[in-house]
Amino acid sequence: MIPLKFIRQNQETVRRGMQSKGVAENRLDELLDLDTKVRKKISLVENLKARRNQASQEIGQLKQAGKTAEREIAAMGDLSQQIKALDQEIHQLQEQIQQHLLWVPNLPHPLAPIGPDPSHNRVLRTVGEAVQPAFEARDHLDLLTLLGLVDFEAGARIAGRGFPLYTDRGALLERALINFMLDLHTRERGYTEIYPPFMATRQTTLMTGQLPKLEDDMYITDSDDMFLIPTAEVPLTGIHQDQILLENNLPRKYVAFSACFRREAGSYGKETRGLLRIHQFNKVELVKLVHPAASYDELETLRDDAEEVLRRLSLVYRVVELCTGDLSFAATKCYDLEVYAPVADQWLEVSSCSNFEAFQARRGNIRFRRKDTGKLDHVHTLNGSGVATPRLLAALLETCQQPDGSVTLPEALVPYYGEEELILP
């Protein structure tokens, strides 16, 4: 949420920000128009209310003194009706304003690369060397099948396309990956582990910015208006909704494993092979609530925490800074981590690390008390995947495969999986 006052006073800045994110601006004009209208009415009704308050007080004094106030009371009836009517109009206008406000995206950081689409993203660095195997290698789907790790047909029978069913060693390997990542972030990186609800209310989903824009991309329950979480970002950021934190308790760092549910409406046919784009997947998510002055430093360490997963697994990856047009609705700045899948010769996004500044905190009313001034202020929120499993698994299998199709696991994973390699069944 961008504060209405800021929008009013910085119209051109907001307009440029919306343009660079590729968001239609017609709502902005309507918004400003409604704002002017409603403020006129507000000042009108506030004057009336001031009169009413004064008169009511006088009536109270008369009654207290044991006198009658019939004449005064009779004079008030009309005023009250006017106020009621105006209040209703104002209420309606403000509801409209609120709706428009929810569609104003966060503004990109001034130094974010400007551009309309991913081709303008900036590759900051590549870790490791992107080389293809010397032998005739299999891609991740062939390896999954060969090793018997995932049964796509069974998943489809149960829930339809895009719901993989991990079997036996595949299930174990998935669990090993999740445990490895959780332990890394909790034991070495100072995150507090959370096991959150996998559903969230409309309000919570609105807070993180998934709504209203991405409603079509989410699974929703008709009878309760609940949303299956598309990422644990939603519940984790929601933990402190409507709360006031102590400055001493910042930053708060949370990590959670969750299943993530995405309808992926409109992306059929893109990257659909194997595990690359599915409706339900597992992810370990990092969320931080931080002091505003620290949020950009915290973004760097968050990114590093996510990168550490890939480093420990000895995978080749690159760090990409997103351009304005590719930034999500709520983000000001974002790094994607893309892991290299050598057989597909593709860079697969496994993590997005974003700073939302106060955008989500304003929507969720998450504040802290400043030590220096004693005043309240909104925290800054950040999140990043640390990381999502399906593409990680795809890259891992392709990278670590041997000529016969067996896979030698990275050392870091061995204690979790219990064996050093996946041999052919």
Added chain:
RNA sequence: GGAGGAGUGGCUGAGUGGUCGAAAGCGGCGGUCUUGAAAACCGUUGACCGGUAUCCCCGGUCCGGGGGUUCGAAUCCCUCCUCCUCCGCCA
């Protein structure tokens, strides 16, 4: 699912139609004292919106959310939500 009880400021908690944005305590902030700290004492301390207005000033709104009654609502009525207790059912 059924029956009760409760939701008040950062926290605990008083307040059942009028000068109540709300007692008191805790906490926070400032000060006195102290080598320093603690304790004690003194003072201070709600949020949000608007008024060309980051501080002062003026007005308005806010006592779980929404609606209603009234000249006037924290207080009365309706409704929804959440929490607690008991009963039933179920993992």
